[in-house]
Amino acid sequence: MKTTGNTVFISGGSAGIGLAIAKKLSEAGNTVIINGRNAERLHKALGELSNAVAIQGDLSVEADRIRIAQELAAHHPDVNIVINNAGAAFMNNLSDSTNDAAGKAYQEINTNYLSIIHFTSLVLPQLLKQDDAAIVNVTSIAVFRGNKYLPTYSASKAALHSYTQGLRDTFAENNRLTIYEVYPPLVNTEFSAEIGGANGIPASEVADELLLALAKNQVEVPVGETKKIHQLVEQLSVSAE
Secondary structure, eight states: SSSSOHHHHHTTTTTTTHHHHHHHHHHTTTTTEEESHHHHHHHHHTTTTTEEEEEEETTTTHHHHHHHHHHHHHHTTOOEEEEEEHHHHHHHHOTOTOOOOOHHHHHIIIIIIHHHHHHHHHHHHHTTSSSSSEEEEEOEEEEEGSSSHHHHHHHHHHHHHHHHHHHHHTTTOOOTTEEEEEEOBBBBTTTTTGGGGGGGOOOOHHHHHHHHHHHHHHHHEEEETTTHHHHHHHHHHHHOO
């Protein structure tokens, strides 16, 4: 798909991976609409972008999802790319009965999975009017295996991965809508600081890989060390057929 002249909505676009993607797309000549919960952070992010506006709101809240989708339809009818990047993650010790593991998991599954399904259903009618459109879901290397530090986060991203595959199959015969999935490994952002994000790759690397994938119509976008795991999974899938 084209990598310039698009109008792109990016959730979680005021920091981390979302902001890195916004910068790359803005520099490439696209109009960018960033979304986030914090007005101050959004305002700061806009200062680092050109051809950009912001829509404040929390996509984990149903009323905000509906309002944002309505605002896009009314004021940005040419939106043709939606990047579902906003997420939630908690260290979740499943051996600690006082940890409220279920409460943390609920927030993760709501933000990382259920909210994306609902928001996607809200914006699909607008995307389907475009000549060339895309949905980009940002999942994680964690879709391939959970771990004891982020077990419920991994599960929520695995659910999003499965949904993304189903969404892609649903629109397989529609040559005007493409479904992409980005699999970052550990990335050095404020979001991942609690789990050693300082040892991760720069967010700009994720953004670079996405732009390359869009240009090549490469719907699976593994990044960094995820490429090795993704290749093995692909090989196993082919062998099983």
